[in-house]
Structure formats: C-alpha cells, structure tokens
Amino acid sequence: MRLSQTFNKTTKTIPGDEQAANAKLLIQAGYIYKEMAGVYAYLPLGLKVIENIKQIVREEMNGLGASELLMTSLQAKDVWELTGRWDDDKVDVWFKSQLKNGTEVGFGWSHEEPLMMMISKYVKSYRDLPVSVYQFQTKLRNELRAKSGIMRGREFLMKDMYAFSRTQAELDEFYERTKQAYLNVYKKVGLGPYTYLTFASGGAFTQFSHEFQTVTDSGEDTIYLDQNKGLAVNEEVYSDEVLSQLGLKKEELKEVRASEVGNIFNFGSAKGEQMDVYFTDESGQRKPVFLSSYGIGVSRLMGVIAEHFYDEKGLIWPKEIAPAQVYLISIGDDAVIKQADELYNVLTESGVAVIYDDRDVRPGEKFADADLMGIPWRVVINSETATNGKYEIKGRTEASPVNLAKDSLLEKISGPEK
RNA sequence: CGGGGUGUGGCGCAGUUGGCUAGCGCGCCGCGUUUGGGACGCGGAGGUCGGAGGUUCAAGUCCUCUCACCCCGACCA
Numbered sequence: 001m002r003l004s005q006t007f008n009k010t011t012k013t014i015p016g017d018e019q020a021a022n023a024k025l026l027i028q029a030g031y032i033y034k035e036m037a038g039v040y041a042y043l044p045l046g047l048k049v050i051e052n053i054k055q056i057v058r059e060e061m062n063g064l065g066a067s068e069l070l071m072t073s074l075q076a077k078d079v080w081e082l083t084g085r086w087d088d089d090k091v092d093v094w095f096k097s098q099l100k101n102g103t104e105v106g107f108g109w110s111h112e113e114p115l116m117m118m119i120s121k122y123v124k125s126y127r128d129l130p131v132s133v134y135q136f137q138t139k140l141r142n143e144l145r146a147k148s149g150i151m152r153g154r155e156f157l158m159k160d161m162y163a164f165s166r167t168q169a170e171l172d173e174f175y176e177r178t179k180q181a182y183l184n185v186y187k188k189v190g191l192g193p194y195t196y197l198t199f200a201s202g203g204a205f206t207q208f209s210h211e212f213q214t215v216t217d218s219g220e221d222t223i224y225l226d227q228n229k230g231l232a233v234n235e236e237v238y239s240d241e242v243l244s245q246l247g248l249k250k251e252e253l254k255e256v257r258a259s260e261v262g263n264i265f266n267f268g269s270a271k272g273e274q275m276d277v278y279f280t281d282e283s284g285q286r287k288p289v290f291l292s293s294y295g296i297g298v299s300r301l302m303g304v305i306a307e308h309f310y311d312e313k314g315l316i317w318p319k320e321i322a323p324a325q326v327y328l329i330s331i332g333d334d335a336v337i338k339q340a341d342e343l344y345n346v347l348t349e350s351g352v353a354v355i356y357d358d359r360d361v362r363p364g365e366k367f368a369d370a371d372l373m374g375i376p377w378r379v380v381i382n383s384e385t386a387t388n389g390k391y392e393i394k395g396r397t398e399a400s401p402v403n404l405a406k407d408s409l410l411e412k413i414s415g416p417e418k
Numbered sequence: 419c420g421g422g423g424u425g426u427g428g429c430g431c432a433g434u435u436g437g438c439u440a441g442c443g444c445g446c447c448g449c450g451u452u453u454g455g456g457a458c459g460c461g462g463a464g465g466u467c468g469g470a471g472g473u474u475c476a477a478g479u480c481c482u483c484u485c486a487c488c489c490c491g492a493c494c495a
Contacts, residue, residue: 012456013430013444017487037487085495092493110495144419144493152494202495209495220494265495293495331454364455371455382454 001324002344003357007044010369021218022306023149025315029372031323038146038153045373046302048323048353050157053298054136056188056320057159060181064174066132066161071111071118073138077104079117082275093141107140112293113275115162120277123164123289129279130170134161136298148220150303151259157299165290166281168268175266175292182212182262185296189305190318195261198223199246200234205270208237212262216308219257226252259304267291315374316396324353325413327375329366331382340381343391346406352413371396377413 001008010030018024018034026032031046042050058068080086086106088094095107108114115133123129139158146154163178165171179197186195191214198211213223213232223232226248233242233253243250272278272288281287302321309316319325326347330340337358344356355375357366370378380392380401391409394401404412 010456011429011445016430017424019488034487091495112495141494145491147489205495263495267495329454362453362455362457364453364457366456367454368456380454 001044001355003355004359010372018149020147020149020151020303020307021310022151022303025310025372026149026303026306029315029374031315032150038143039155040150040153040299042299045323049302049317049321050298052321052323053189053301054159057136057185057296057298060185060188061134061159061161064132064177064181066134066163068135069133070135071108071114071137073108073140075106075108075111075114077106079113080106082117083113085113093143095140095142108137109139109141111135111137111160112162112271116271116275116277116291119162119164119289120275123277123279126166126279126281129289130163130165130174132161132163132174134159134294148218148303150299151307152220153299156297159296159298161294163292163294164277165292166279166287168290171266171268171290171292175264178264178292178294179210182264182294182296186212186214186261189301189321191261191305191308194308196223196225196230196232196258198232198234198258199237199242200263201236202265205267206265209263209265211260211264213258214261214304214308215256215258216304217257218307219259221258221260223256223258224248224253225256225258227254228252232258259300259307261301261304262294262296264294265292267293310374311397313368314372317374317376319376322353322374322376324355324375326352326354326377326379327370327373328354328356329363329370329378329380330356330358331363331366331380332386333383335386336381336383339386343379343381343406346410347413350410379409 008030011028014024015027018027026046027034029045030043031049033041033043035041061068077086085091091109093109096104097107098104123131136157136159138155140155143152143154146152150156163171163174165174183197186192194216195212195214198213199208200211202209211234213221215225222235224235224238225232229248231248233246233248269288269290271291277289278286279289305318305321306315309318328340328344330336340356340358344354347354355373357369359366374396376396378394378396385391385403390403390405392401392403393409393412
C-alpha cells in the first residue's frame with residue numbers, strides 16, 4: 001500500500017487515558033481506535049494483523065478436519081434457559097435487549113448453547129459423527145471492568161470450535177490433536193518459546209481444563225511452570241495434591257506471570273445430556289453426544305503479541321503476522337522515486353506485502369513511523385542506491401543497514417526472520 | 419461492585435490562597451527556506467474548562483449531583 005493514498009495515521013503523543021503497553025502502542029501506531037472503554041475498532045493495519053492471525057488459526061483448524069461457519073450475535077432466550085445460563089446470577093456478563101414485540105434476546109457472549117442446539121437438529125446418527133465446527137465471532141460481554149487495552153474488552157474477536165464425538169475415546173483423540181494444533185498456532189504467531197500448556201480449573205464437568213499461557217510480565221495470571229516438561233499449573237488449581245497427581249515436583253516449578261491465549265474444555269457427555277443432544281449408535285441405542293470446546297481470543301492474542309514484542313521505538317511484529325513485510329522508504333528526486341516504484345511493483349507482484357512510504361515528508365518521520373509500526377524489514381531508496389542499483393535494508397531490531405543487490409534483497413526478505 | 423485517580427482547542431498538558439482578554443507543546447491551514455532520525459521562520463484557524471445545579475461582587479479554581487476514562491481489588495464455564 002502506498003501511504004500517500006491510504007488511511008493511516010500515527011501520532012507522536014502517547015494516549016493519556018491508556019496504561020497498557022498494547023493499547024498505547026497500537027493506538028499510537030494507528031492499528032486500533034478506541035470507541036469506549038473495552039471497545040476498540042480495528043484500523044486498516046490492525047485489521048491486517050487480525051486477518052493474518054485468523055488465517056494461521058484457520059489453517060490449523062481446517063487441518064483438524066473442522067468446518068468454518070458463522071453463528072449469530074443475537075441469541076434466543078429459550079436456548080440458554082435449557083442450561084440455566086440465561087439467568088444473570090449464573091452469567092454476569094450478559095448484554096440483553098428485546099424485540100419490538102417484547103421478546104427478550106441476548107447478545108452472544110458465548111455460542112456454546114446456540115451451537116449445540118443447531119447441531120442437534122442435524123446430528124441424528126452415529127454416521128453423522130464425529131464432526132467439528134468453528135467460527136470467528138465477535139463476543140459481547142458486559143464486563144464489570146474492562147482493562148489492559150485489547151486484552152480484556154467488552155467486545156472482542158474469538159475463534160471458538162466445538163467438537164462432537166460418539167465416545168469419550170473419540171473425544172480424547174480429537175482433544176489431543178487440537179492441543180498440538182494450538183501449540184502450532186502459537187508457534188506460528190511467534191509466541192512458541194513463551195507459551196505453555198497449563199492445567200486450569202475445569203468447570204462443572206471435568207477436574208481440569210487446559211489453558212495455553214504465554215509468559216509475559218504484564219500477564220494477568222500466575223502460573224507454576226516446569227520448563228523442562230513444558231507444562232504449567234495455574235495458581236487457581238495449584239495444590240500439593242494436584243502436583244502429585246500430575247507428576248510435577250514443587251522444586252522444579254517456577255512462579256511466573258502469564259497471559260491466557262487459549263482455553264480448551266472436555267465436557268464428556270454431560271453437556272449433551274443436559275441439552276438433550278443424542279444420536280443413535282450402530283446397535284440402535286440412543287446415546288448422548290460427547291462435547292469438547294476450544295477457544296482462542298484472536299484480538300486478545302494480538303494484544304499479547306504487541307505486549308510481548310516492542311521496544312522504545314515501537315512495535316516489533318513477528319513476520320508471520322506483521323501487516324506488511326517491508327516498509328519501503330524513498331528519499332530523493334525522480335530517479336529515486338523511479339527505483340522505489342519499481343521495487344514496490346516487483347515486491348508486490350511476488351506476493352510480498354509492502355508499506356510504501358511515498359509521502360512528501362522528511363526522512364526522519366518515515367524512519368520513525370517504520371519503527372513505530374514495527375514492520376520487519378525497512379528498505380531505503382536514496383540517490384546513492386538509485387545510482388549504484390543497490391538497496392539499503394535493515395531488520396527492525398538490527399542496529400545498522402546493509403546495501404544489497406536486488407536478488408540478495410529479495411532472498412533476504414523471504415528468508416528466515418532476523 | 420468496593421477503593422483510588424483524572425476530565426481544560428484534534429492530541430498531550432499547565433493554570434498559585436477563587437480575580438482581569440484561559441495558556442504551552444504537538445498537530446492543522448497559508449507563504450518561504452529545508453530534506454538520512456519526527457526541521458525552521460513568519461502569519462493564521464481552533465477551547466467557555468465533561469454535564470447539570472449551587473455558593474459568591476466574581477468560578478477552570480469552592481460545594482452537591484451526574485457522566486466518562488484510567489488503575490488496584492473482586493469477578494472472569
């Protein structure tokens with residue numbers, strides 16, 4: 001994209017009403033816009049990051065054989081009454097409204113019940129199972145207190161997946177595969193080395209659920225981490241009994257702050273029984289469906305990544321989710337612009353996303369924005385490079401640039417991240 | 419929901435024990451000079467001090483109510 005022709009605004013001043021690093025940086029760099037507390041709009045750059053994360057998640061979910069769909073934001077009351085969760089005393093984050101005729105409706109804070117209901121209309125036989133579906137949906141939650149920028153909002157984007165199985169064994173098998181898929185996601189978005197499978201409270205149906213926790217100083221959770229085993233225990237279930245049950249030794253655990261970036265649940269057959277979702281097996285017997293559910297907060301994940309990777313100059317996106325791979329800067333006259341235009345076309349045509357800073361502003365401003373936006377590579381075209389046919393390139397975290405011929409430049413950009 | 423803090427041009431802020439035409443930086447508009455780390459000069463536009471009510475000769479400043487935002491806590495299948 002050419003900056004001179006796109007909607008993109010950065011600002012030198014740090015927002016006064018934000019404390020969280022992710023919010024400050026993302027607003028400053030022009031990724032998000034605050035509508036109200038806990039409610040943020042995604043500007044073009046921010047949307048690009050969201051889409052990049054979604055694509056990574058999508059590929060992993062598809063790899064599990066799940067099918068993408070999209071549920072509704074408006075939800076019917078009676079569906080939730082089946083499990084007692086329409087009650088404000090049971091669920092305190094409901095946004096509710098009503099139709100003109102007085103019928104009460106809720107705004108989706110979760111889609112578990114509606115999706116169970118939907119599936120029950122289609123799944124009747126063991127031949128229909130197993131099946132798994134997922135969606136990227138905006139969740140609306142009337143949180144008492146929003147905080148930490150996009151890490152805990154009242155409106156946020158979540159990937160939720162639901163798997164329906166015939167037996168506990170079938171469920172378990174899918175559950176284990178999904179754990180791996182989740183770890184793949186965190187690896188691909190750049191959080192691999194910091195993210196751990198964590199035992200957490202399981203809710204009504206099982207002793208534990210599994211969380212994925214990213215170790216980061218600004219995290220909201222405390223976990224006890226066994227680095228060698230790559231496992232952690234959330235403090236909410238941390239006890240001597242649990243440790244011995246999991247085969248973990250207190251001496252080998254380290255207490256660290258972390259942010260939850262995913263949570264998966266095994267509901268067994270309880271949910272199916274509760275919501276009357278049954279199928280007929282090979283022998284003609286009526287059996288409850290086994291359910292498991294799997295969530296990743298996509299917008300929160302973006303916040304955690306922003307929170308994890310930045311320096312005094314701004315954001316530092318992992319290349320897999322950066323809104324562009326290259327920030328192209330031209331400094332000079334017509335010859336420079338010609339070379340820059342040319343490179344922009346070459347890169348764009350070869351599928352490299354480029355932010356081309358062709359604005360009529362001073363170089364310092366371009367450099368500052370390149371850093372603030374956190375684009376992995378910065379390429380500069382000036383009168384010298386226009387003359388010798390080379391290109392100046394520098395990685396976001398590198399101290400100084402190098403000059404390369406076009407081929408080496410392209411190779412470097414598409415090569416492993418520096 | 420309990421506790422703490424903050425609301426003053428678009429953004430970030432200052433504004434003394436109430437006192438005169440409410441300031442500063444950035445940004446914005448115009449002209450000129452600049453062009454490798456957010457330039458500089460000159461000239462402009464833009465606020466009635468979150469909102470309502472009250473005290474006072476006089477309120478950005480004091481009081482009451484209210485709205486919004488931030489932080490801590492509680493909460494978070």
